[in-house]
Amino acid sequence: MLRDSITQAQKDAMKAREKERLAAIRLILAKIKDRDIELRTATATGDDDATISEVLQKMAKQRRESITMYEQGGRQELADQEKAELAVIEEFLPQQMSEADVTAAIESIKAEIGAESVKDMGKVMAELKARFAGQMDFGKASGLVKASFG
Missing domain, CATH: 1.10.10.410 (Arc Repressor Mutant, subunit A)
Structure with a gap:
């Protein structure tokens, strides 16, 4: 399951002392937790992997938009940070169609x-x-x- 692989990646990043990767994974887990809380009030809960994938896609889209805006604004250090987060998010997304x-x-x-x-x-x-x-x-x-x- 996707949730398990993200949790395992968090543990691996902690052991390897990869601060940036760990921070990005924690952001992912926080967004997933927010979504879980939203779904508690929903009548029907869907497939867990589909829900997590939806959250990841939304996060990736936000990062892509931020990267464009930061680069246009001349803030390359912020764009680089967003790119690093996007790379971690994309690890957990299913392969996109050509x-x-x-x-x-x-x-x-x-x-x-x-x-x-x-x-x-x-x-x-x-x-x-x-x-x-x-x-x-x-x-x-x-x-x-x-x-x-x-």
Whole structure:
């Protein structure tokens, strides 16, 4: 399970005295704990790995945005710190699909559901999210879906 591997990575980082890595892993665990608390009030709890993967993807997206902003602002030391955290977060994320694989998946789903125009974009995106959660960047996929109807 993903939760166990993150906890084990924390222990390994403590033993190896890797301060930066340990700090990033503790951030991950704190976000997961926050999410667990949010889900206590929810009626249905989903798959634990899927929930953790969702948290990790959100954290990775935030880091990527921060890196861009810091680099534009000339704050390279902060950008480097964010990059280090992003590298640790990405260790626990499932392998992302390549752009070619995403395009192939889009075409396959379009053929399956008979999507013919941009009006069907929502149906295609919903199916992508259902089948490939955690395996692709849906922001980029959305652009590819839109382009495929162009």
